[in-house]
Amino acid sequence: VEDSLEDTELLLRELRRGGYDPQYERADTAEAVSAAIGRQSWDIVFGDFSMPHFSGTAALKLIREAGLDIPFIFVSGTIGEDTAVAAMKAGAQDYIMKGNLKRLIPAVQRELREAKLRQERKQAEEMIEHMAYYSPVTGLANRNRLMDRLPEAIRANEGGEHPAALILMDLDHFKEVNDTLGHRLGDRLLYEVGQKLKNALYDTDLVAHLGGDEFAVLLPRLAHAGDIEITIRKLQEALRSPFLISGIPIIVEASIGVALYPTHGPDAETLFQKADIAMYVAKRSGLGYALYAPEQDRHSPQKLALMAELRQAIEQGELILHYQPTVRLKTRRVNGVEALVRWNHRQRGMIPPDQFIGPAEQTGLIQPLTHWVLRTAMQQCSGWRKAGLGITVAVNLSPRNLLDPRLPETLEELLHSAGITPDLIRFEITESAIMTEPDRTQEILVKLREMGIRFSIDDFGVGYSSLNYLRKLPVDRIKVDRSFVTHMTQNEGDEKIVRSTTDLAHNLGLEVVAEGVETQPILDRLESMGCDEAQGYYISKPLPADDLIRWLRGSPWA
Ligand code: C2E
Numbered sequence: 001v002e003d004s005l006e007d008t009e010l011l012l013r014e015l016r017r018g019g020y021d022p023q024y025e026r027a028d029t030a031e032a033v034s035a036a037i038g039r040q041s042w043d044i045v046f047g048d049f050s051m052p053h054f055s056g057t058a059a060l061k062l063i064r065e066a067g068l069d070i071p072f073i074f075v076s077g078t079i080g081e082d083t084a085v086a087a088m089k090a091g092a093q094d095y096i097m098k099g100n101l102k103r104l105i106p107a108v109q110r111e112l113r114e115a116k117l118r119q120e121r122k123q124a125e126e127m128i129e130h131m132a133y134y135s136p137v138t139g140l141a142n143r144n145r146l147m148d149r150l151p152e153a154i155r156a157n158e159g160g161e162h163p164a165a166l167i168l169m170d171l172d173h174f175k176e177v178n179d180t181l182g183h184r185l186g187d188r189l190l191y192e193v194g195q196k197l198k199n200a201l202y203d204t205d206l207v208a209h210l211g212g213d214e215f216a217v218l219l220p221r222l223a224h225a226g227d228i229e230i231t232i233r234k235l236q237e238a239l240r241s242p243f244l245i246s247g248i249p250i251i252v253e254a255s256i257g258v259a260l261y262p263t264h265g266p267d268a269e270t271l272f273q274k275a276d277i278a279m280y281v282a283k284r285s286g287l288g289y290a291l292y293a294p295e296q297d298r299h300s301p302q303k304l305a306l307m308a309e310l311r312q313a314i315e316q317g318e319l320i321l322h323y324q325p326t327v328r329l330k331t332r333r334v335n336g337v338e339a340l341v342r343w344n345h346r347q348r349g350m351i352p353p354d355q356f357i358g359p360a361e362q363t364g365l366i367q368p369l370t371h372w373v374l375r376t377a378m379q380q381c382s383g384w385r386k387a388g389l390g391i392t393v394a395v396n397l398s399p400r401n402l403l404d405p406r407l408p409e410t411l412e413e414l415l416h417s418a419g420i421t422p423d424l425i426r427f428e429i430t431e432s433a434i435m436t437e438p439d440r441t442q443e444i445l446v447k448l449r450e451m452g453i454r455f456s457i458d459d460f461g462v463g464y465s466s467l468n469y470l471r472k473l474p475v476d477r478i479k480v481d482r483s484f485v486t487h488m489t490q491n492e493g494d495e496k497i498v499r500s501t502t503d504l505a506h507n508l509g510l511e512v513v514a515e516g517v518e519t520q521p522i523l524d525r526l527e528s529m530g531c532d533e534a535q536g537y538y539i540s541k542p543l544p545a546d547d548l549i550r551w552l553r554g555s556p557w558a
């Protein structure tokens with residue numbers, strides 16, 4: 001920034017003498033300075049202090065106002081001590097007297113070095129900031145950034161004419177993908193999913209990666225609440241075609257939960273909670289998508305909190321097994337028991353399985369839970385064996401257990417460490433567990449059957465599989481659902497169902513157990529139908545192991 005051509009030449013000469021080959025522009029008006037800084041990025045600026053129509057301080061101000069951190073050195077003849085101080089305060093790095101240019105090169109060297117350091121530090125800070133607000137896996141905003149943006153969207157929305165929406169997404173079966181492909185390809189898949197979601201939406205929508213297989217989308221402003229459906233369809237559409245990861249086509253399905261502001265909550269936290277509940281419902285119902293509704297609250301958040309505790313409960317021995325006997329109708333003797341899990345919660349007392357098995361299935365906790373049940377049941381069985389009691393133990397398996405490829409291996413280990421033979425263990429599985437993935441399930445059933453383990457179809461009659469289909473599976477027994485049994489003597493329809501099911505099952509070579517037997521007349525009726533076994537409160541409720549032994553001693557069924 002210099003009006004004198006001669007002084008400019010002197011400066012350039014000094015720079016060249018110092019080994020520099022400057023590309024430069026000379027400016028002596030505000031317009032020229034603005035144009036120059038707009039045109040390219042400069043390494044350094046030299047400014048005369050006062051010129052006829054312009055001043056170095058004004059140039060410095062322009063540069064700093066443009067947010068540029070370019071070293072600025074005054075090179076001036078008239079500058080005095082006081083003005084120099086003022087210039088430094090205005091943001092100049094140094095001042096050099098025109099009569100003493102020897103100081104120029106060292107100053108330039110120093111300032112270029114420091115500018116570089118400043119820039120590196122800034123980049124590092126930006127990176128740290130980026131790490132705090134963006135996911136390293138997908139490059140998308142992370143939970144922190146979403147939690148910053150959500151209240152902003154809410155504030156901008158005051159008045160609530162145009163709703164905002166929070167969408168939470170959870171990829172189904174991602175863990176399996178991760179386990180089979182490995183983490184590197186798992187991360188690739190997450191990245192690709194993030195990109196597809198982003199491309200499906202507007203730039204004003206925020207797509208965030210919350211970690212693991214969870215994504216979120218913030219739609220800050222919808223024209224109408226109903227438009228959310230369009231967005232959901234776009235998201236589902238984006239995931240529809242398989243992802244090609246390292247040549248492997250992978251199908252991604254997601255469970256999507258949505259909460260709207262202001263309808264479903266007044267603040268970010270509540271919206272998050274509600275969207276989470278909706279997502280949980282979407283997953284559980286198998287619908288894949290749910291808009292929050294207040295009825296969904298009974299699934300949570302208490303239930304979700306319970307789930308958080310369940311993990312510890314399994315480890316800390318808060319689960320216990322009760323055993324409910326089954327009697328053979330021909331001999332009227334107990335021949336086996338069914339292990340039924342309960343959660344002996346420190347504050348809430350005994351929690352029945354219906355309240356935590358479903359959610360455990362959803363959260364994946366069913367694997368450690370079943371593992372615990374199996375180990376405990378087998379050890380108990382082994383203890384009875386040693387005491388001379390040949391009681392078989394039936395264990396209930398969840399759909400997800402049946403899809404676990406390591407199940408046969410795990411069982412082998414557990415049987416071995418309990419020191420019992422597989423014929424003492426029986427599994428109960430429901431029709432719906434088989435029908436979720438019939439081919440894969442069948443494969444596992446065959447493997448387990450080959451190991452010597454037998455299966456019963458539980459809750460038979462409430463599902464939709466035909467007996468004929470079940471016949472193709474390595475199953476030897478069905479348990480007629482208690483809803484047909486318990487009121488059988490008062491309800492002709494129920495009795496017909498039980499009778500014909502029993503006949504058909506026998507024709508197909510399957511044994512029949514009736515569960516939910518609460519009275520003597522029902523027991524007698526079942527016997528006359530030729531039913532093989534019965535279980536129910538009339539015989540005994542599920543009992544802790546010790547009580548069961550005591551009951552057996554005094555029982556007519558023993
Ligand atoms: P389920 O396999 O059908 O088990 C029978 C349920 O019926 C048990 O309830 C039992 O207490 C109850 N019951 C037995 N006799 C009678 C009767 O005469 N009348 C009536 N009204 N009910 C009777 P519980 O123990 O609450 O178990 C509920 C369900 O929880 C079980 O149904 C089973 O699906 C599941 N479950 C229990 N333990 C486990 C487990 O270890 N793993 C898995 N995956 N599921 C389990």
Ligand code: CA
Nearest residue numbers: 338396428458
């Ligand atoms: Ca059962």
Ligand code: CA
Nearest residue numbers: 458459479515
């Ligand atoms: Ca049952």
